[in-house]
Amino acid sequence: MxxxxxxxxxxxxxxxxxxxxxxxxxxxxRQIQTLTHADQLSEQVVAGKRVWHKYNCNDCHxxxxxxxxxxxxxxxVYWRRGSEGIKAVIRxxxxxxxxxxxxxxxxxxxxxxxxxxxLQWTSEIDTQGWPPQDQKLRGAPGRAVTLGVSPGAVLFQExxxxxxxxxxxxxxxxxxxxxxxxxxxxxxxxxxxxTDPRSTNPQATMPPPMVSHEERDRxxxxxxxxx
Amino acid sequence: xxxxxxSQRVAYPYFLVxxxxxxxxxxxxxxxxxxxxxxxxxxxxxxxxxSTTRAIHTNLLVLWLLLGFMGTTxxxxxxxxxxxxxxPLLAYLQLTLLVGTGVTAIVGFxxxxxxxxxxxxxxxxxxxxxxxxxxxxxxxxxMTVIQAKQWTLIQGSLFGGLVFLxxxxxxxxxxxxxxxxxxxxxxxxxxxxVEGAWELVAxxxxxxxxxxxxxxxxxxxxxxxxxxxxxxxxxxIAGTGHHYYWLGAPKYWLWxxxxxxxxEPLPILLMVLDAWHYIRNRRAGLNGRLIFTxxxxxxxxxxxxxxxxxxxxxxxxxxxxTHGSQVTVAHGHLAFFxxxxxxxxxxxxxxxxxxxxxxxxxxxxxxxxxxxxxxxMMLMTLAFSVAGVLQTxxxxxxxxxxxxxxxxxxxxxxxxxxxxxxxxxxxILTVVDLLTLRPALAGAKKA
Numbered sequence: 087m088x089x090x091x092x093x094x095x096x097x098x099x100x101x102x103x104x105x106x107x108x109x110x111x112x113x114x115x116r117q118i119q120t121l122t123h124a125d126q127l128s129e130q131v132v133a134g135k136r137v138w139h140k141y142n143c144n145d146c147h148x149x150x151x152x153x154x155x156x157x158x159x160x161x162x163v164y165w166r167r168g169s170e171g172i173k174a175v176i177r178x179x180x181x182x183x184x185x186x187x188x189x190x191x192x193x194x195x196x197x198x199x200x201x202x203x204x205l206q207w208t209s210e211i212d213t214q215g216w217p218p219q220d221q222k223l224r225g226a227p228g229r230a231v232t233l234g235v236s237p238g239a240v241l242f243q244e245x246x247x248x249x250x251x252x253x254x255x256x257x258x259x260x261x262x263x264x265x266x267x268x269x270x271x272x273x274x275x276x277x278x279x280x281t282d283p284r285s286t287n288p289q290a291t292m293p294p295p296m297v298s299h300e301e302r303d304r305x306x307x308x309x310x311x312x313x
Numbered sequence: 314x315x316x317x318x319x320s321q322r323v324a325y326p327y328f329l330v331x332x333x334x335x336x337x338x339x340x341x342x343x344x345x346x347x348x349x350x351x352x353x354x355x356x357x358x359x360x361x362x363x364s365t366t367r368a369i370h371t372n373l374l375v376l377w378l379l380l381g382f383m384g385t386t387x388x389x390x391x392x393x394x395x396x397x398x399x400x401p402l403l404a405y406l407q408l409t410l411l412v413g414t415g416v417t418a419i420v421g422f423x424x425x426x427x428x429x430x431x432x433x434x435x436x437x438x439x440x441x442x443x444x445x446x447x448x449x450x451x452x453x454x455x456m457t458v459i460q461a462k463q464w465t466l467i468q469g470s471l472f473g474g475l476v477f478l479x480x481x482x483x484x485x486x487x488x489x490x491x492x493x494x495x496x497x498x499x500x501x502x503x504x505x506x507v508e509g510a511w512e513l514v515a516x517x518x519x520x521x522x523x524x525x526x527x528x529x530x531x532x533x534x535x536x537x538x539x540x541x542x543x544x545x546x547x548x549x550i551a552g553t554g555h556h557y558y559w560l561g562a563p564k565y566w567l568w569x570x571x572x573x574x575x576x577e578p579l580p581i582l583l584m585v586l587d588a589w590h591y592i593r594n595r596r597a598g599l600n601g602r603l604i605f606t607x608x609x610x611x612x613x614x615x616x617x618x619x620x621x622x623x624x625x626x627x628x629x630x631x632x633x634x635t636h637g638s639q640v641t642v643a644h645g646h647l648a649f650f651x652x653x654x655x656x657x658x659x660x661x662x663x664x665x666x667x668x669x670x671x672x673x674x675x676x677x678x679x680x681x682x683x684x685x686x687x688x689x690m691m692l693m694t695l696a697f698s699v700a701g702v703l704q705t706x707x708x709x710x711x712x713x714x715x716x717x718x719x720x721x722x723x724x725x726x727x728x729x730x731x732x733x734x735x736x737x738x739x740x741i742l743t744v745v746d747l748l749t750l751r752p753a754l755a756g757a758k759k760a
Contacts, residue, residue: 089536092537100542103549103550107551122492122493122561135495138429139429142368145363145367150493153431213561214558
């Protein structure tokens with residue numbers, strides 16, 4: 087190896103890589119607008135991102151797979167828990183965690199709404215199908231709705247029930263599987279559980295769902311029909 | 314006279330602070346492992362969450378490594394330019410500013426004052442003070458080099474790397490409304506630091522120390538330095554793409570990131586071969602073995618941690634399952650240890666005896682500490698890797714819940730607590746040894 091060749095490797099290697107990198111960065115800026123639905127970056131979403139930073143969420147949770155690994159990834163958390171599910175965990179983390187704890191953070195109601203808007207926007211970023219474990223949730227409410235059982239299926243997704251309960255193998259592990267709940271429990275019992283989970287089982291760890299009377303009835307009708 | 318230039322003395326306080334922060338970093342790291350292994354009570358989590366201690370652990374790492382680089386630069390630049398540092402006073406001022414900012418930031422983290430971006434949590438306006446500190450440093454070193462009017466490649470690589478480092482930090486200053494763009498430029502700081510700017514600094518400091526301890530001709534070292542730097546930048550710049558697979562960027566990053574980052578081990582391998590070659594063909598007898606052990610150990614662990622463990626999960630087909638898991642943690646720990654922690658320790662072991670006026674020193678404690686820390690870190694990497702593979706399989710492949718996977722990994726975090734304590738022992742030994750170097754025993758000289 088001559089000195090000249092060594093210098094050539096240095097200058098050429100650096101230049102090729104740099105030019106390619108900057109050109110692709112330029113192109114990425116154009117494409118990322120579509121890939122992230124940047125037109126839906128409302129003021130509320132941006133405010134929610136500031137909340138995300140303010141409480142240093144990212145030093146326990148990853149988002150887009152980046153950050154710390156102490157808690158679950160937040161990229162698609164909106165698919166997993168829905169807006170009410172996310173709010174319930176942040177309001178009372180001690181009810182949802184077992185042996186690894188999350189701090190009780192003093193978010194205002196507005197901050198909570200903004201953060202949910204940010205996480206909803208984030209869940210729609212085109213991440214080339216990452217993370218693998220959340221892909222099965224995509225369209226889960228759609229599947230339940232097309233089963234034709236009840237419009238309560240939509241509520242089941244939105245209120246975050248999938249966080250703990252499974253339907254047809256989709257959903258969390260904490261609560262019981264609900265695919266055939268209608269054959270075990272009557273409409274009235276389900277309604278009672280939805281009003282106050284401890285009314286039927288004093289040991290229940292399920293938080294009372296944040297639903298109106300009308301929504302509760304629709305959810306109960308949906309679940310009672312799952313036979 | 315062991316010190317050719319009296320202004321080299323400014324390096325000492327830099328080393329002292331760096332060593333103390335290193336110790337603190339490992340204490341906090343062990344606490345983090347404990348937080349994974351046992352159930353912390355809710356009241357404690359409420360006042361001292363994991364996020365806070367994690368921010369402290371990583372910021373201490375960055376701060377002490379940079380202070381170490383800066384101290385070593387101040388030690389080296391007078392000998393390299395054959396003149397005193399432009400202003401020793403500015404060097405002390407810069408240290409005070411950076412340490413003051415760092416301590417304020419850490420107290421701030423405890424009180425919940427943060428920018429909320431991992432590794433770059435230092436909030437406004439403290440981040441601007443960091444920039445001010447970096448500018449003072451660049452000015453001071455730059456003036457010394459300019460006045461000397463004799464550029465060498467080692468100076469160029471060092472100064473270029475330091476400017477590169479400072480410029481990249483600027484991408485951390487704005488607020489990005491779009492999360493994907495935010496992370497896109499976050500990697501301009503983090504990746505282009507550790508796989509760009511810091512590698513330039515590391516290559517320059519390593520080359521300089523190797524010339525000093527082996528007396529091989531500078532022309533030979535500088536020729537291969539050009540090749541190393543070229544390969545580092547060729548693979549490292551476009552290799553940033555391996556962080557862009559899943560963040561909402563176009564699909565071509567899977568190809569670009571995969572290809573360039575797969576080549577990233579090459580320059581590190583070249584460094585290993587170079588160091589080995591220079592040491593085997595050394596011309597002058599620098600007494601002692603520790604510095605050579607450190608030089609070889611550093612380059613090998615740099616290769617294993619950054620090269621091998623990096624390559625293991627850099628291809629998109631694998632990274633799809635391992636991204637954001639404990640596999641990353643395994644790679645991060647060994648890569649930082651091999652590439653930058655041991656580089657700093659080697660630099661300290663080169664400079665400290667000279668600052669203390671010791672021609673030869675008793676190397677037994679230092680040698681023990683090196684092996685102790687390195688073996689422990691290797692075991693830690695294996696424990697993190699087992700946890701990472703479990704997480705990848707249970708959570709990502711089988712699709713079971715996050716906490717289901719964590720329950721399977723818990724045993725390995727308990728092991729990591731024990732290893733963390735062991736590492737702490739090795740670090741204490743290193744720090745104590747460096748601060749209380751003793752003359753070599755008469756009989757042990759040639760041993």
